[in-house]
Amino acid sequence: MGKIVAKPEVCIGCHLCQIWCAVAHSRSRDVLKAFFYEDPPPPRIVVEERLPLTFAFPCRHCAEPDCVFACISGALHKDPQSGHVLHDESRCVGCYSCVMACPYGAIVIDSENRKVVKCDLCEGLDLPMCVARCPNQALAYLAEDGA
Amino acid sequence: MVRRFDYVIVGGSAGAVGCIEALRAVDREKTIALIGEEGDRIYSRALIPYYLGGRIHGDKMLYRPPDFCKQMGVTPWPGRRAVGLDPVRKTVVLDGGEELQYGKLLLATGGRPIVPPVPGLDKKNVFTFVSMADALALAETLPTARAAVVLGGGVIGLMAAETLKNRGLAVTVVELAPRVLAPVVDETASAMVEELFRAKGVPVHTGTTIAQVLGHERAEAVVLTSGETVSCDLVVVAAGVVPRVELAKAAGIAVNRGILVNEKMETSAPDVYACGDCAEGYDFVIEGNRPLPLWPNAYVGGRVAGFNMAGVPREYRWATSMNAMHFFDLYIINAGLNVTRDTADGFETVSRYDREARAYRKFALRDGRLVGFVLVGRVARAGILLRLMREKVDVSSFKHELLDEHFGYASMPESLRWELLAQDVRLGVV
Numbered sequence: 384m385g386k387i388v389a390k391p392e393v394c395i396g397c398h399l400c401q402i403w404c405a406v407a408h409s410r411s412r413d414v415l416k417a418f419f420y421e422d423p424p425p426p427r428i429v430v431e432e433r434l435p436l437t438f439a440f441p442c443r444h445c446a447e448p449d450c451v452f453a454c455i456s457g458a459l460h461k462d463p464q465s466g467h468v469l470h471d472e473s474r475c476v477g478c479y480s481c482v483m484a485c486p487y488g489a490i491v492i493d494s495e496n497r498k499v500v501k502c503d504l505c506e507g508l509d510l511p512m513c514v515a516r517c518p519n520q521a522l523a524y525l526a527e528d529g530a
Numbered sequence: 531m532v533r534r535f536d537y538v539i540v541g542g543s544a545g546a547v548g549c550i551e552a553l554r555a556v557d558r559e560k561t562i563a564l565i566g567e568e569g570d571r572i573y574s575r576a577l578i579p580y581y582l583g584g585r586i587h588g589d590k591m592l593y594r595p596p597d598f599c600k601q602m603g604v605t606p607w608p609g610r611r612a613v614g615l616d617p618v619r620k621t622v623v624l625d626g627g628e629e630l631q632y633g634k635l636l637l638a639t640g641g642r643p644i645v646p647p648v649p650g651l652d653k654k655n656v657f658t659f660v661s662m663a664d665a666l667a668l669a670e671t672l673p674t675a676r677a678a679v680v681l682g683g684g685v686i687g688l689m690a691a692e693t694l695k696n697r698g699l700a701v702t703v704v705e706l707a708p709r710v711l712a713p714v715v716d717e718t719a720s721a722m723v724e725e726l727f728r729a730k731g732v733p734v735h736t737g738t739t740i741a742q743v744l745g746h747e748r749a750e751a752v753v754l755t756s757g758e759t760v761s762c763d764l765v766v767v768a769a770g771v772v773p774r775v776e777l778a779k780a781a782g783i784a785v786n787r788g789i790l791v792n793e794k795m796e797t798s799a800p801d802v803y804a805c806g807d808c809a810e811g812y813d814f815v816i817e818g819n820r821p822l823p824l825w826p827n828a829y830v831g832g833r834v835a836g837f838n839m840a841g842v843p844r845e846y847r848w849a850t851s852m853n854a855m856h857f858f859d860l861y862i863i864n865a866g867l868n869v870t871r872d873t874a875d876g877f878e879t880v881s882r883y884d885r886e887a888r889a890y891r892k893f894a895l896r897d898g899r900l901v902g903f904v905l906v907g908r909v910a911r912a913g914i915l916l917r918l919m920r921e922k923v924d925v926s927s928f929k930h931e932l933l934d935e936h937f938g939y940a941s942m943p944e945s946l947r948w949e950l951l952a953q954d955v956r957l958g959v960v
């Protein structure tokens with residue numbers, strides 16, 4: 384099971400992880416098109432800030448995911464093969480039980496659509512976009528837990 | 531003929547699914563029987579308001595795929611009711627007379643809606659709000675109804691009221707307590723919700739209840755104990771649920787309000803487990819047992835029971851009251867103890883109320899530990915607060931930070947922050 388870890392000491396708070404997360408989950412997946420012509424979706428990664436401290440905060444795809452256990456609609460599930468905690472937005476009703484349950488505050492509210500969005504580790508890409516685009520390598524992807 | 535199964539589950543909702551998914555995480559060979567009187571298409575009753583409100587349709591009511599039982603290798607007994615339990619012979623009797631023998635048994639029988647003994651509440655157009663059958667019956671009635679009375683100003687009653695209002699009905703809420711949501715939030719939060727409903731054109735009558743229902747076959751009006759009469763085309767009764775304990779009780783299993791279980795979800799009878807709305811398990815905040823009729827509690831209770839049934843020891847030590855709710859555009863999340871003006875003795879509270887922004891945050895501390903909170907308005911990242919509560923973190927040094935709506939790990943003292951995030955960050959890289 385893969386997960387992303389943050390390196391707070393080298394995070395410069397540029398928020399590019401958020402920009403590229405939005406791009407990765409936009410219709411066109413193109414940074415210019417997404418921000419000029421589309422309504423870019425909310426980024427699924429949180430940046431915590433208390434300057435000078437900043438660090439990006441992604442979902443850790445818990446082994447025992449409280450968000451999945453709290454989900455009243457079945458929209459959240461843990462893929463038994465990949466171990467990724469995935470979210471079927473078409474089934475989300477916006478009750479925010481997962482927001483109540485996630486110990487990391489890693490489920491993001493999309494208030495416009497009254498839904499949540501969450502990290503899917505950019506399924507289909509070699510590397511999650513936030514990790515690939517971080518200019519300071521303040522995010523790292525661990526293919527296996529604890530590796 | 532007696533059929534034998536390694537595991538028998540009575541239920542067929544959140545608790546049952548939590549159990550089955552845990553059992554199958556351990557092995558795929560053991561036999562599982564599922565007795566669910568509502569059928570084997572497992573739906574979420576918590577979605578009823580969204581279904582009636584038109585946000586979701588048909589199959590989206592399903593909590594798991596329609597072939598869940600098949601996928602999981604579970605033998606369903608759809609539409610059947612368990613009517614007897616013999617914990618000595620380890621058998622369950624079904625309404626058709628069949629007997630199933632179990633290795634381990636889970637009772638996940640949920641709750642039964644309370645209908646107060648008021649004359650006339652048995653009329654045709656009086657509905658409860660807890661089952662697919664209720665939802666379908668209401669869906670049929672709504673298009674021709676113009677006015678509704680909702681009995682009960684709790685979470686479910688208010689969700690029902692909002693749904694009916696959004697469907698174009700004139701809705702009146704009747705609540706016996708002096709304020710809505712009294713068991714779950716404090717006076718300030720209740721007032722915010724009442725104000726919202728009134729602003730949306732939904733009168734809320736508190737401190738009163740239905741004395742009598744007028745009409746012949748159908749309810750045409752209700753008379754309140756306060757003397758007022760409210761006419762209506764339908765009544766929704768949302769006065770809470772009581773644990774369904776009859777099977778356990780008749781079998782001599784220890785029952786308080788719900789079926790008593792320990793942290794392993796074991797009842798007083800060997801090899802019999804219980805979880806969810808029918809049970810009364812450990813609440814880490816009150817450090818004792820109480821019913822917690824909540825979806826996450828049912829699922830996790832079932833999961834913990836499942837692991838124990840399969841011989842993998844687990845304990846459920848992090849349950850407490852918690853609600854994520856919303857009414858119109860107002861979001862509320864609360865957890866732990868509901869410390870109100872009347873119950874504030876012995877607690878330290880910190881709160882911030884911004885009337886203009888319709889935002890409220892309140893935290894109750896005991897010995898420096900967080901034991902309860904309510905967030906109204908902005909609820910983002912509430913789970914971090916729940917975690918602080920569960921891990922019994924001393925928050926006294928940063929209690930005022932909690933009032934910041936952007937509270938997060940960055941708001942905590944450094945040593946605590948990195949301790950809590952030890953698995954998630956890499957330090958010492960420079």
Ligand SMILES: Cc1cc2nc3c(=O)[nH]c(=O)nc-3n(C[C@H](O)[C@H](O)[C@H](O)COP(=O)(O)OP(=O)(O)OC[C@H]3O[C@@H](n4cnc5c(N)ncnc54)[C@H](O)[C@@H]3O)c2cc1C
Nearest residue numbers: 541543544545567576611612639640806807823824825828
């Ligand atoms: C309208 C509504 C909205 C809700 N919203 C929320 C919410 O937002 N968040 C939240 O946390 N909770 C919510 N809840 C509560 C939540 O739905 C329950 O806590 C949860 O369903 C409990 O699951 P359970 O498995 O214990 O039992 P239940 O869901 O009650 O299921 C028990 C099942 O067992 C069956 N059964 C019982 N006895 C027998 C028998 N002898 N033989 C065969 N079958 C039997 C019943 O018919 C039923 O199908 C809501 C409830 C309602 C009604």
